[in-house]
Amino acid sequence: QVQLEQSGSELKKPGASVKISCKTSGYTFTTYAMNWVRQAPGQGPEWMGWINTNTGNPTYAQGFKGRFVFSLDTSVSTAFLQISSLKAEDTAVYYCARDRPYYSGSFGFWGQGTLVNVSS
Amino acid sequence: DVQMTQSPSSLSASVGDRVTITCRASQGIVSSLAWYQQKPGKAPELLVYAASRLESGVPSRFSGSGSGTDHTLTISSLQPEDFGIYYCQQYYTIPRTFGQGTKVEIK
16 A cells, blocks of 8 residues: 655754655656645645656745755655754644545645754 | 635534535636535545535545535435534635535534
8 A cells, every 4th residue: 555654753943954764665656746845833825846756856835945845765765855944933743645546636644744843 | 816705604503404504616716626524633634526526435425516616515304413614615626625614503
């Protein structure tokens, strides 16, 4: 069965960096794009962008350009999200989410989420 | 960007009630719409995709309808386990955008 397993919660100080992993199993990693979704406390989900798992080409939503980097390690079927120069407003749960088959853009599979807490 | 507006923002209903949540897009999105349910501390779960197609394993009391700008999620007979926040999401265009959510509580 398809599984997306994310790395654990992170507590970081402002200005630091964090790298979140999303290890997949149960399907061929390069078949489907990987999306990243942010959910701030008490807010709805916000799509951050996606990465083409074939080419490694990322697409970032406006507002997530510059400090946010999507990357891959296809040898271990894992996607990564790195956030640099962390700010308090980056405090959120970050999800990786895979497209549903044949309906690209709807998210049929989600990781369990990684809480990033940015606090001095 | 396509703005997604859900109504109501919250509702409280009794077990067995019929519940309807609406989602309006700021421009036409044909049938490129998904509905998710999210429970506290959990990731959203896909209920409906392509506006009206039920995801595998989702109870048949859930249904989706609509096309263009106006879409609806209906729960035909509300069950205790249906509490949570429901989100619509369009995938017609980039960036993907979500509605602000509808919180469903059981009376």
